[in-house]
Amino acid sequence: MPKIVDHGARRAELARAMWRVVYRDGVGAATVRSIAAEAGWSPSALRHYFATQTELLVFAMEHVQAEAAERIAADDRTGGPREVAQRILEQLLPLDRQRVREAEVWLLLAARAQTDPAARTRMADADDGIRRAAEFAVALLTGQPAADPEAVARLHALLDGLALHALLYPERMPPARARELLGAHLDTLVAS
Amino acid sequence: MPKIVDHGARRAELARAMWRVVYRDGVGAATVRSIAAEAGWSPSALRHYFATQTELLVFAMEHVQAEAAERIAADDRTGGPREVAQRILEQLLPLDRQRVREAEVWLLLAARAQTDPAARTRMADADDGIRRAAEFAVALLTGQPAADPEAVARLHALLDGLALHALLYPERMPPARARELLGAHLDTLVAS
Structure with a gap:
């Protein structure tokens, strides 16, 4: 055989x-x-x-994306739009050990993406996923099926900035603070 | 001798x-x-x-901080609060070659900071500088001498997120787009 x-x-x-x-x-x-x-x-x-180490990281990032996508898909969407949006987006912030590890991979690969095309391609793909989550949240909160691109881009930047701060400076940006700041931003998006 | x-x-x-x-x-x-x-x-x-390579990067980051601080100090503060705030904060975004290079150093050092204490200390210091610029902008725009900490933290996260996106995905976030998104966020801070 x-x-x-x-x-x-x-x-x-x-x-x-x-x-x-x-x-x-x-x-x-x-x-x-x-x-x-x-x-x-x-x-x-x-x-x-x-x-190479970068191939390992690219592979780790695939795993990170799959895990995050699975958590988001598993959310039961119960509660009001504000609550659902917050829960979905928190899946992308380093608020517990699993998500801290995911963010560590993301940040290392981001640094590699500056010089490595394979890292860059994988990061752009992960970035698409984060933008889709931001789009979903904006559409949900504004009640508009077509999410305003500017609101999406700002939420997306805020999310990645919060992730960076929570990861690098956990004493300045503990999980409760990151949640609160995300929530404050989501409040500004709710249809009045 | x-x-x-x-x-x-x-x-x-x-x-x-x-x-x-x-x-x-x-x-x-x-x-x-x-x-x-x-x-x-x-x-x-x-x-x-x-x-080590990290010592070089730490040194490069000192240089980056000094250059950005010098540009901010050199601003003549002419124009309205909105205009001044935008100009100051744009000094921290990768909108031209000099600032792209600065952001490259920042991102590489951020990745190192996860495992290297010297990188971490330098990054925390740079982060203080960015927060001070955000504080200045929020105080200027709201007309309140004591800037609202939540507004500062959100602006700070947005800035770093925009810097990351403009650096890694310049085709998705060209300079004009980063400027526009920063401006849209500053508009929400202007005292009504």
């Missing part, structure tokens, strides 16, 4: 190992070596799948 | 060489090797001043 290697399944196995390392030790700890150890692989076997 | 080495002057000389490399080729090109070549030093002499 020829040896059957399921490429997709092996990548998924690696993704899980990588995420365990990131979740436990932070994104700075996610190296080819540490992920290989976590998965019980040799570093060289892992390098067959991910040649 | 003993050899007199003016440490400060040599660091300033290196800062200028570093900035020439960053300005010409982008922050990704600013390595110990390339900066040493630009300054006409040996890499090992440069490493005497900056042992």
